[in-house]
Amino acid sequence: ADPVVQDMVLQARTLRAMSYYWVVDIFGQGSFITEEAAVGENPVQKSRLDLYNWLKDELEDIVAKFKDSDMPVAYGHVGLDGAQALLARLYLNAKVYTDGKQEGWAECQKHCEEIIARHKGGGFNGSGLANHYLYLFCRDNHVYMPGGGNTAENEILWGLAFEPYYTQSYGAANFIICASITTANMDKNGFSMSSANYGMVNEWTCMHGRKEFFDKFTDGDKRSSLWLKEDDGFTRENTDYSTFNNGYATVKFTNLIAGTDGGWSQENGGIYGPVDSEGKPTMAANTQNWPDTDYPLIRLADVYLMYTECFIMGNVGDQAKALRYASYVSERAGQRAWVEGDLTADNILDERARELYWELTRRSDLVRHDKYTGGRYLWSWKGNVAEGNSINERYKLMPIPVQIISAQPEFKQNPGY
Structure with a gap:
């Protein structure tokens, strides 16, 4: 063959x-x-x-x-x-x-x-x-x-x-990047952030982290070096999950161009620069509606x-x-x-x-x-309670979609749904 x-x-x-x-x-x-x-x-x-x-x-x-x-x-x-x-x-x-x-x-x-x-x-x-x-x-x-x-x-x-001209999608890296950033200058809340800093035009202002997640990291962890924290006007606590800076901005995926030694490009061949003393991007010369970032x-x-x-x-x-x-x-x-x-x-x-x-x-x-359901491990707003609460064991599985059951009524639903 x-x-x-x-x-x-x-x-x-x-x-x-x-x-x-x-x-x-x-x-x-x-x-x-x-x-x-x-x-x-x-x-x-x-x-x-x-x-x-x-x-x-x-x-x-x-x-x-x-x-x-x-x-x-x-x-x-x-x-x-x-x-x-x-x-x-x-x-x-x-x-x-x-x-x-x-x-x-x-x-x-x-x-x-x-x-x-x-x-x-x-x-x-x-x-x-x-x-x-x-x-x-x-x-x-x-x-x-x-x-x-x-x-x-x-x-x-x-x-x-993903390539911005041929594989345009609201999923994958585009979703992760845009959901984790905002464009706002809100002095009364003590923070500002721009999607342009991360190489994007769009921002969705919707995903920020939980304090239990932040507490797993120690100072100097490169995996959290792009996050916006207290010094940037964000809080560790998640007392109001609908407020974007209530919890750190957990930036990981970007549309930035790599430089050298972990920094970001400031050359003419790249579109981003300069960076601040911590190596974070501070402004962009050009941005895109669709990222060029592949999803691993x-x-x-x-x-x-x-x-x-x-x-x-x-x-x-x-x-x-x-x-x-x-x-x-x-x-x-x-x-x-x-x-x-x-x-x-x-x-x-x-x-x-x-x-x-x-x-x-x-x-x-x-x-x-065995830490997803029940009360063995809690995080903020688990079970729709600020301090976290137990959730039903049925959530270890998601329900079979109603469209599937309607198309083939002989199919069984998962327990508890």
């Missing part, structure tokens, strides 16, 4: 696998149909366990076939790294997805190790991670994508490519943290590696290396929060650690 066609088939299967992964993660049971169904045949509803088992076998087969392929991964496409990272993430959540019938710690570690082996050698401390965290979320982050050119720091294992679906940093979590939660693997892999992530952010006493469930959950916020992992992480 034509290797190009085979590669396209594997990519299509990987895209489908990602869709079914979200069904398993968010809804549990779900509609299921493949190319083996007859033309016109309706989907069937499969249980979460059945979907998990199908997806596990499907991704194992995809990964095996990608390993046999010599096709390079084109920019904006998905290949072996993306498929295998998705499989590792599936195994990481195996106990949740199978209601305790299966555990996937060892399998997750195995696939993490294979990914790491392909990437280590360059980048931050030879880990393959990008040297500068915030560059992974700016308009130049295409260089860290598969086929993006920076093979020594090829950290984004699977990403969605799975990064190598996540793979390193998955290995460490498997050691902590599943008691598998090597302690020295677990410490070294978590340390790559924390030290890249300007924090200290992990020591043996850091290998706890709470610490790995917090490190994932710091590293992966706004990258589609937090809800799954909290469910896996």
Whole structure:
């Protein structure tokens, strides 16, 4: 068979696998149909366990076939790294997805190790991670994508490519950037902010963080260096969640052009500059309606943290590696290396929060650690109460959409809805 066609088939299967992964993660049971169904045949509803088992076998087969392929991964496409990272993430959540019938710690570690082996050698401390965290979320982050050119720091294992003229969307990076910024000069509230500082014309003034999240960070953490805090007129407390500066402005994704050593471009070739004494952008010479920032679906940093979590939660693997892999992530952010006493469930959950916020992992992480529902872990306005309150266990799964039930009344709704 034509290797190009085979590669396209594997990519299509990987895209489908990602869709079914979200069904398993968010809804549990779900509609299921493949190319083996007859033309016109309706989907069937499969249980979460059945979907998990199908997806596990499907991704194992995809990964095996990608390993046999010599096709390079084109920019904006998905290949072996993306498929295998998705499989590792599936195994990481195996106990949740199978209601305790299966555990996937060892399998997750195995696939993490294979990914790491392909990437280590360059980048931050030879880990393959990008040297500068915030560059992974700016308009130049295409260089860290598969086929993006920076093979020594090829950290984004699977990403969605966006270009302001050809892939205009209100989702992905555009949503994250615009939702986290505003254009306001409100002296009475003690703050000002401009979307132009982040390379954008548009701003949506809608997403700001919770104090429990801020408290996970210490001074000097590069992952929070673009946030606006008290000195900028924002408050730590979230007493009024509808007020934008009630809570820090948690800027992570931008449409800025990367400079050098973690700073932003001030050259004529770039459109942004100058920066203040803390390295934050202060004004833009030009802005855009649509960002050029790609959205990372799975990064190598996540793979390193998955290995460490498997050691902590599943008691598998090597302690020295677990410490070294978590340390790559924390030290890249300007924090200290992990020591043996850091290998706890709470610490790995917090490190994932710091590293992966706004990258589609937090809800799954909290469910896996049994801290999403109930009152075991509270945050501001959980349960619609300022100090946080318990929420019903049914929210571990979202309801099957009414359109699906209406189209196929034989489908069952999730418990509690």
